[in-house]
Amino acid sequence: MKRLFPHPGLTWLLIVMWLLVLNELSVGGLLLGVIFGTLVPLFTAPFWPERPSVRYGWPLIAYVLLVIGDIIIANFHVARLILFRRNRDLRSCWLNIPLDLQSAEAITVLAGTISLTPGTVSTDISTDGRHLLVHALDTGDAQAEVARIKSRYERRLLEIFR
Structure with missing residues (x-):
């Protein structure tokens, strides 16, 4: 089979x-x-000589539902920023996210998830594949945002791409 x-x-x-x-x-x-x-x-x-082992089922479904929900919420957040804040009030910053993910496919899914969520965009990955550079439109605490991305997305992707 x-x-x-x-x-x-x-x-x-x-x-x-x-x-x-x-x-x-x-x-x-x-x-x-x-x-x-x-x-x-x-x-x-x-x-694809070394394809990752992907865990289908509930972890993948839960991840997709989480991302869809986050995209919807982020759309409203970015719309509020655009409509009610001035550009000089935005607290944009670059985030350097250390990666625990190993496979290129899992890192690609993480980068795509970040870029799909309005207000953040993945811009680069380090040559050794251990750090992801992300631009955030508005964040108060860069370290808290990195921790949120790691716990919200990367932790779940580690379960899916075992």
Whole structure:
């Protein structure tokens, strides 16, 4: 089974994305999605020699729900900053986040999560892969913000990417 589906998460993602792009649910569309979802990971598997072990299920679902909730809340926070504060009142700063994550995929998910949340953007990763540079639009305490990112996102990603 592992030979036919070397990356089951990618297979499911490709099938779902294919059906979303198709914009209709049909047997032929589903069959074509399964074919693409099977063949693409098979042909790209040699380019992923050391793929991380991903824990699907509740930890991943909880992480996605957490990120969606944080994105919604951050949208309102940034809108309030833009509408009711002057630019000189913003306390923007650069955050240097030390990483406990090991895999490039997990670090990419963390950087993407930070960039998806309005008010923060991941800008660079150190050459050794141990630090992530993030710009925060408005934060009072940089160390508290680093601790929040590590406890809120990185800790959960350590559970997902074991």
